[in-house]
Amino acid sequence: MRSVLYLLAVSLLFFNLLWGPAGLDWGVIEAVRLPRVLGAVLAGAALSLAGLLLQTALRNPLADPYVLGVSGVSALTALLSYLAWRFFHMQYVGYLGGALAGAAAASLLLLTLSTRASLYAVLIAGVMTAFLTSAVLQLLLMLLPPEELGYVYLAMQGSFAAYPPGAVGYALALALVPVVAVAWRYSRWIAAYAHGEEAAAGLGVPVRRVNVLITALAAAATGLAVASVGPVGFIGLMAPHIARWSAGSHRFDKLVTPAVASGIALALLADAVTRALLPRDVPSSVVMSLVGVPFAVALFWRYVRGV
């Protein structure tokens, strides 16, 4: 089952890059399709990893990267930077600039908290932040004139097409590599959390330090994803489960690669469907659930029958 997932991810990668109205024109590939594909790959890999980290560390199959609040703060600061330009004629740093600043700030706050308090406390703080930023965001949107509101609202939906092209895009994608590498390196320690934090400590895991590490990795991955493509749902929650079903295991150290692969496969699938069937400006996050749910159901069916 795992190999099916890897095969799907790789074939979708090539398909999304090489298929399109302009055919195999390298200029078009680089300028139009590559950023979208990179966006899908980055968001898929990052959100899935973050989801897996949180579900493992919190021993909660419903944990999702958005409970960290990083996404909420990031969207809020992105909107604030737009409003600052719109109403106060400040320099516009773009969605990416505003979002990255917010993601970084939120991550730092979570990190600081994780050095002083339990993971549970970090989770609650993240959830409260998510609620708060969501409410403030809605209020701020009401400041906009109605004719602009629709456009801005749509622009704030996650979309792989919004991924920054060129060097910035490559840099962001590269920044995820050390995050995945570190998660993989410490995966056996993180896997021990499945037995309880106290059990993990008894087995030799330096739990206080690894809590900080887990927070840092999850926040960094989520931040990179939401800053570059905006909020995309479903992957963070479901890709880890899809990984479990296809790997036939619940152990973290066996799931890192399958989770990254399933996140990438889901994202690329959604992007392919968007490009093939829908008008160009439908945000990917909208399609994500429509595509993701049947995919997940099909895999879950096979898993349940096999267990």
Next chain:
Amino acid sequence: MYVEFNVVKRLGDFQLAAKGRVEEGVTCVVGPNGSGKTTLMKILAGLLKPDSGRVEYVGVSSRVYVGDFYTPPEATGLDVVLAGRTRFGRRPVGREDVEKAAEYAELLEAADLLKRRISTLSGGQRQRLVIAAALASEADLLLLDEPLSNLHGDWRGRVMEVLRGLSRGRLVVVSTHHGDVLKCCHYVLQMENGVVAWLGPSADYQPRLAEAECGGSR
């Protein structure tokens, strides 16, 4: 090879003030509930810091404590035993880890449980897997907190025999409420009200473990 301790720890109303020494071999830790067995073991494991005093480890380079060990229902027996080897976690799970896991599971007659899901196993079977996990750690100092609680008399004896066999060049500390296993230990450490009430070779120990009494009324 030994661990010498002289520690004080306050937890709420309870105070532990324990002094003693754990030698090579199997030490049974006994005492009433709340007497400080777990507290002492956690301090020796390095999981709790004493408020004052110190623990001296001589010839002990690794320590593992296994107490409340949640076994996820979807995990396999192998997953649980491999967890015991977490301290080797800097390397990905390799063939050696799996072989050692099988070896220690075999010692506890749990080799056929490795492929099964925890949800399909009885409490005693899960407990044997957890003990196998602890053994698979191959730590110099092994602290097992009430590992025999779910096990039938026959099994208690067999597990203690395995522990005895593996205790050469190792310090194995086992806490228990069962008096019948004391003869399987080399030493007995009795805790009472947070102090070490007795410590010495098990052959010299006069068991003072309380027996349950039910009232006469129906």
